[in-house]
Amino acid sequence: MARKIGSRYTAHQILGRGSAGTVWLGEGPDGPVAVKLLREDLASDQELVGRFVQERSALLGLEHPHVVSVRDLVVDGNDLALVMDLVRGTDLRTRLDRERRLAPEAAVAIVADVADALAAAHAAGVVHRDVKPENVLLDMQGPLGPGGAHPALLTDFGVAKLIDSPRRSAAGRATAPTTRIIGTPDYLAPEIVEGLPPRAAVDIYALATVLYELLAGFTPFGGGHPGAVLRRHVTETVVPLPGIPDELWQLMVQCLAKAPASRLRASELSARLRDLLPLLVGMPPLDVDEPDDAEPEPSEPEDALADPVRRRGVVPLVPGSATDSNRDTHTSMRVPGPDELAGGALGTARVPRPAGGHRPGSARHRAEVARKRRLVLSASALALAAAVGLGTWLAVSGPDESAPPQDTKQSGPRTP
Numbered sequence: 001m002a003r004k005i006g007s008r009y010t011a012h013q014i015l016g017r018g019s020a021g022t023v024w025l026g027e028g029p030d031g032p033v034a035v036k037l038l039r040e041d042l043a044s045d046q047e048l049v050g051r052f053v054q055e056r057s058a059l060l061g062l063e064h065p066h067v068v069s070v071r072d073l074v075v076d077g078n079d080l081a082l083v084m085d086l087v088r089g090t091d092l093r094t095r096l097d098r099e100r101r102l103a104p105e106a107a108v109a110i111v112a113d114v115a116d117a118l119a120a121a122h123a124a125g126v127v128h129r130d131v132k133p134e135n136v137l138l139d140m141q142g143p144l145g146p147g148g149a150h151p152a153l154l155t156d157f158g159v160a161k162l163i164d165s166p167r168r169s170a171a172g173r174a175t176a177p178t179t180r181i182i183g184t185p186d187y188l189a190p191e192i193v194e195g196l197p198p199r200a201a202v203d204i205y206a207l208a209t210v211l212y213e214l215l216a217g218f219t220p221f222g223g224g225h226p227g228a229v230l231r232r233h234v235t236e237t238v239v240p241l242p243g244i245p246d247e248l249w250q251l252m253v254q255c256l257a258k259a260p261a262s263r264l265r266a267s268e269l270s271a272r273l274r275d276l277l278p279l280l281v282g283m284p285p286l287d288v289d290e291p292d293d294a295e296p297e298p299s300e301p302e303d304a305l306a307d308p309v310r311r312r313g314v315v316p317l318v319p320g321s322a323t324d325s326n327r328d329t330h331t332s333m334r335v336p337g338p339d340e341l342a343g344g345a346l347g348t349a350r351v352p353r354p355a356g357g358h359r360p361g362s363a364r365h366r367a368e369v370a371r372k373r374r375l376v377l378s379a380s381a382l383a384l385a386a387a388v389g390l391g392t393w394l395a396v397s398g399p400d401e402s403a404p405p406q407d408t409k410q411s412g413p414r415t416p
Helices: 046-054 055-061 093-100 102-122 158-163 200-216 228-233 244-254 266-280 361-399
Strands: 003-005 009-017 021-028 029-036 070-074 079-084 089-091 138-139 153-156 181-183 331-333
Touching: 009 029, 021 361, 046 070, 046 089, 055 070, 070 200, 089 093, 093 138, 102 138, 102 153, 102 266, 200 244, 200 266, 244 266
Parallel strands: none
Antiparallel strands: 003 009, 009 021, 021 029, 029 079, 070 079, 089 138, 138 153, 181 331
16 A cells, blocks of 8 residues: 655555564655655654754765665654665575575675775765664676675665664753664674774674675674673684685684774775685685574483574574564664673684584584483493303303313412
8 A cells, every 4th residue: 555755755565674664665756766664653752853854964965886875864744764775686684595605706795895885984974883684785687796796785874873873861961872782783893782882893893794694604703692692792702714715814803803993994895805806716605514503401302402503694682583574673782781791601602613513512512422422331331231241151151171270380489
């Protein structure tokens, strides 16, 4: 059913739903558009509406071949909408779900496109704050690039900032949102987890995480409870990926540095990635298996251990909750306290493992070791039982009378 969005746009069909709103296929004066209609509770927030209007010029002025441009911002009654370019294609998460991991050349080409988009945004003073595969669109009508990659465009600029901007106190002073985190846990930079204001470097960290995921099939610090994911960002070191050139790995390590100042700028990252493309021509996807995702408790039956759980790129905050159809997963989380970030038993690194194996120290690995130990003990028990049976038979049957008598002479001094 069609509905009017402001005076210039008509929304015809829902393309997807997310936690921040609904995306519609729409029509405007210049042709088809994508209309992101924010939730009604957001539209009724007068402070957010004010920020929406203030951000209008910055978002409308962000033009780049690898950015899904915002054409208009609509404030009309209960409607609060971003009108964006319509991209004929799919998102990067859909491709990852289908292929599990990409060949290094295609992965690097896609990430270089996104780095170009971030360079333009950062130059304009805009920080994305929610870089993830769901927000990278692949233009299926565009020319193929290195490794057969479709052009990549970054979308959803400004949404995280609009929702999470400082609010005003009763005295009119701005108050920073110190108890909430906006973003997706797997891609959050350590400084955001620690409550620091997000700068351009948070986008570089998130994009390096996306590159790791494209190559490995899983994120470097993801898996398990969101609190554990946040802790790993702060306390753990990224585990190397076997099979990629050292130059590429060192570049990823630099962009995943805990200190924001140690990371590259977006323009530098794009240039370095494109310089590495000739080294990656013809390389197949990496042959590493996923770390154990949800490790079962020791009391679980062995049958449960035989059925590995696939890691997901995005960790839901509510256990058992359904994934949004358009994977728009802006989330709100409290900032963990220092004691929760201290590490401990659950702070061990998520180590990639060879195909078919289990990560050392994981529940599945311990179960496999225990199973082998039980087999060894069973074999030892059988051997012992056989030996006892043989000894009993010898004791009952007695010595062989046909055998020659044994020499019973003792050596050494004799006792009188």
